[in-house]
Amino acid sequence: xxxxxxxxxxxxxQFPILQREINGKPLVYLDxxxxxxxxxxxxxxxxxxxxxxxSNIHRGVHTLSQEATSAYEDVRKxxxxxxxxxxxxxxxxxxxxxxGINLVASSFGEKLxxxxxxxxxxxxxxxxNIVPWQMLCERNGAHLKVLPISKEGEVDIEEFKKLIGPxxxxxxxVHVSNSLGTINPIKEMIEIAHKQSIxxxxxxxxxxxxxxxDVQELDADFYVFSAHKMYGPTGVGVLYGKEELxxxxxxxxxxxxxxKSVTFEKTIYNDLPHKFEAGTPNISGGIALGASIDFxxxxxxxxxxxxxxxxxxxxxxxxxxxxGLRFIGTAKERAGLVSFVLDGIHPYDTGxxxxxxxxxxxxxxxxxxxxxxxFEVPGTVRASFAVYNTKQEVVKLVEGIDRVxxxx
Amino acid sequence: MIGAVSKIEEIEEGIIEEFAxxxxxxxxxxxxxxxxxxxxxxxxxxxxxxxxxxxxxxxxWLHAKIEDGKVIFTADSDAIITKGIISLLIRVLSGQTPDVxxxxxxxxxxxxxxxxxxxxxxxxxxxxxxxxxKLYALAFKTQQNG
Numbered sequence: 001x002x003x004x005x006x007x008x009x010x011x012x013x014q015f016p017i018l019q020r021e022i023n024g025k026p027l028v029y030l031d032x033x034x035x036x037x038x039x040x041x042x043x044x045x046x047x048x049x050x051x052x053x054x055s056n057i058h059r060g061v062h063t064l065s066q067e068a069t070s071a072y073e074d075v076r077k078x079x080x081x082x083x084x085x086x087x088x089x090x091x092x093x094x095x096x097x098x099x100g101i102n103l104v105a106s107s108f109g110e111k112l113x114x115x116x117x118x119x120x121x122x123x124x125x126x127x128x129n130i131v132p133w134q135m136l137c138e139r140n141g142a143h144l145k146v147l148p149i150s151k152e153g154e155v156d157i158e159e160f161k162k163l164i165g166p167x168x169x170x171x172x173x174v175h176v177s178n179s180l181g182t183i184n185p186i187k188e189m190i191e192i193a194h195k196q197s198i199x200x201x202x203x204x205x206x207x208x209x210x211x212x213x214d215v216q217e218l219d220a221d222f223y224v225f226s227a228h229k230m231y232g233p234t235g236v237g238v239l240y241g242k243e244e245l246x247x248x249x250x251x252x253x254x255x256x257x258x259x260k261s262v263t264f265e266k267t268i269y270n271d272l273p274h275k276f277e278a279g280t281p282n283i284s285g286g287i288a289l290g291a292s293i294d295f296x297x298x299x300x301x302x303x304x305x306x307x308x309x310x311x312x313x314x315x316x317x318x319x320x321x322x323x324g325l326r327f328i329g330t331a332k333e334r335a336g337l338v339s340f341v342l343d344g345i346h347p348y349d350t351g352x353x354x355x356x357x358x359x360x361x362x363x364x365x366x367x368x369x370x371x372x373x374x375f376e377v378p379g380t381v382r383a384s385f386a387v388y389n390t391k392q393e394v395v396k397l398v399e400g401i402d403r404v405x406x407x408x
Numbered sequence: 409m410i411g412a413v414s415k416i417e418e419i420e421e422g423i424i425e426e427f428a429x430x431x432x433x434x435x436x437x438x439x440x441x442x443x444x445x446x447x448x449x450x451x452x453x454x455x456x457x458x459x460x461x462x463x464x465x466x467x468x469w470l471h472a473k474i475e476d477g478k479v480i481f482t483a484d485s486d487a488i489i490t491k492g493i494i495s496l497l498i499r500v501l502s503g504q505t506p507d508v509x510x511x512x513x514x515x516x517x518x519x520x521x522x523x524x525x526x527x528x529x530x531x532x533x534x535x536x537x538x539x540x541x542k543l544y545a546l547a548f549k550t551q552q553n554g
Contacts, residue, residue, distance in 0.1 A: 023433070346466060348487040349488050349490075352437075378466075379465070407438060407441060408488060
């Protein structure tokens with residue numbers, strides 16, 4: 001293996017967009033929790049695909065189709081290795097994290113969740129890990145149970161144990177909260193759930209780019225994430241599922257690629273993973289996900305974790321000194337972001353002024369309205385980090401907030 | 409004020425001149441912020457769910473009534489910059505006849521470099537607010553004709 005890349009300037013140089021100016025100021029991009037920027041290698045992979053390889057996969061006998069199919073399927077193996085799944089057919093390509101959760105809610109839910117059953121989530125879930133379950137509950141007459149969180153934004157394991165009952169059919173948990181940064185003790189929670197043979201889905205959208213994920217070590221039953229938060233393209237995601245569970249589930253959508261044979265009387269479904277991949281997928285995006293994994297591997301999680309933890313610590317220590325600033329989410333174990341409100345200044349106003357200074361942050365409820373209601377704020381300002389961010393950028397954020405405070 | 413309301417074009421021209429004084433964005437936004445702070449608050453009793461226009465980012469309350477053939481708007485927002493822009497919209501539209509409100513295209517917003525705030529992607533409630541103001545005007549017009 002070649003030497004790992006650990007020089008921030010060299011890492012930044014791979015991202016053309018980081019050279020941009022916004023409102024006449026160098027871009028300070030701190031909205032990585034929404035989506036990360038893309039390195040040149042990912043951009044090149046997409047254009048090269050359309051320039052040289054474009055054709056439909058799993059169909060043709062011609063060279064282009066063969067090449068595209070093998071490039072796409074190679075990424076499945078790359079993802080398998082990246083999250084240490086046992087089999088490559090346990091890797092289902094989806095449109096993203098939301099797509100993956102909806103697939104499970106539909107395919108697992110329709111078959112295995114009955115009237116009166118319960119699905120358990122936490123109070124810090126993204127809307128994507130709330131609404132699909134609510135919709136399932138409405139269809140099947142099941143109940144959605146919610147594990148509360150503390151003022152720090154943490155779950156209580158004893159409460160969790162109490163909420164699991166004989167009717168619990170599935171537990172769906174966020175690995176890292178997108179609005180609070182909390183890292184949940186998912187390994188311990190999965191172990192507790194498995195004592196009662198309850199499968200667990202992990203929403204890994206905000207974890208996959210920050211830390212190594214080993215689905216076998218976690219013993220997760222399902223693990224979902226999006227390519228676009230891990231330096232890859234939008235519109236592609238992964239659902240990992242244990243073979244046995246995936247085999248038990250009915251297909252999500254019907255169409256091409258997911259069948260073995262079709263007559264007007266009966267259709268025989270294809271094997272894993274194709275059973276869950278109806279229709280022509282986002283081929284260029286899938287192949288480019290491979291390039292984004294290569295990018296992460298070229299740096300390595302040792303450096304990524306260390307660098308991002310340092311940025312979070314630095315941001316926390318700098319922001320803490322600002323009068324009237326209150327952190328939302330102060331869990332002991334956190335990753336990738338700081339979320340806060342300023343006394344008497346609406347997050348929207350803060351976001352508008354920071355944008356004028358070239359600083360991109362996310363403001364609002366972050367698709368976690370129940371979390372905002374719990375903390376009794378209309379929204380927060382969230383600065384979320386990626387491996388290419390620097391301490392100088394954090395300093396610019398702090399200066400920007402000072403400016404905001406002077407203006408209001 | 410009612411009855412003494414200028415023509416809509418004159419008010420818009422006045423705002424454009426007012427904003428021409430500012431060289432940089434900081435001064436402009438400081439002015440918007442002060443306008444936001446000056447905007448008379450909507451009565452607390454009117455801050456109800458049915459007068460609420462939900463933006464994803466900030467919330468806007470809008471109330472309308474008709475007096476002597478002119479539409480009187482009052483509004484509020486939880487975000488100050490949104491409120492500042494509301495105050496400009498009210499300065500232009502409140503006190504005009506339904507017909508004038510229905511037919512105006514609010515070009516002044518573009519002239520003073522604040523068009524981005526009326527973009528649907530901002531989700532601050534302002535686009536819906538303008539739409540709602542025109543709907544009120546249309547409703548009053550229908551009432552008058554009826």
